Amino acid sequence: MLQGADPDAVWAVGGPDGPHAGSADETPLLDVGALMPVLALWPVIGALVAEEALRLHTPLTAYGVEAAAGTTAHHLLSHSTGPAAHTALTRLAEYLTGTPLAELAATRVWHPLGMTGTGFADGTLYAPPADLVRFLSHLLSPAEHPLTRAWIAESLRIRTGELTPARGLLWHPAPYGTWSYGETPTVWLAPRLPRWAFLLPTHPPGPLRTTFREAAFAPTPSP
DSSP: OHHHHOTTOEEEEEETTEEEEEOOOOOSOEEOGGGHIIIIIHHHHHHHHHTTSOOTTSBGGGGTOOOSTTOBHHHHHHTOOSHHHHHHHHHHHHHHHSSOHHHHHIIIIITTTTOTTOEEETTEEEEOHHHHHHHHHHHHSSOOSSSOHHHHHHHTSOOSTTOSSOOSSSOEEETTTEEEEOSSSEEEEETTTTEEEEEEOSSOOTHHHHHHHHHHHSOOOOO
16 A cells, blocks of 8 residues: 555554564655654653743743743643643743753653654654554553553543644544544554554655555455
């Protein structure tokens, strides 16, 4: 399916034990800047919540961060999208810790998971496919460090009430019990299966994204 539609796409499907299938790509580093919020911001915010250094429903102004009246980290994660929200969350994390986001993510998340190839260069986030595997596998594993089970569970449930589009904390609900982040590229989690997947196409995927998700997560018809 991918071989014909986008032969240079990088992809993998797996579970808490690691990858089950994937491309034979040998690219040491990939531009994953579009996934920065889920690979860096979201786990760092989760670590701060676990340490009780941050309460999601406390206005950002209470932490000394400039924001519209009443804006909270919960609002930015569940209702807002785009660079402005990501910038505000970055400022919040850096203000609370006195440490740049790149260093926070490396010391609190990437290095504990063995993601030694992941890092920022010239303002863009890069990672090898193996590091994406480590990250997503951890999100389905029973391990409590560096991301707690509570933070992952709280993020993968509807936090927008009756409002649409429905969202969790950064993650979006998708068919087959999956949660996704990103369009090009995309990562998916399906805790109940348990299974994860990622797709980094070489061009806007269009229908390929849906076809890939169905191949990775749709139930297999009974014979």
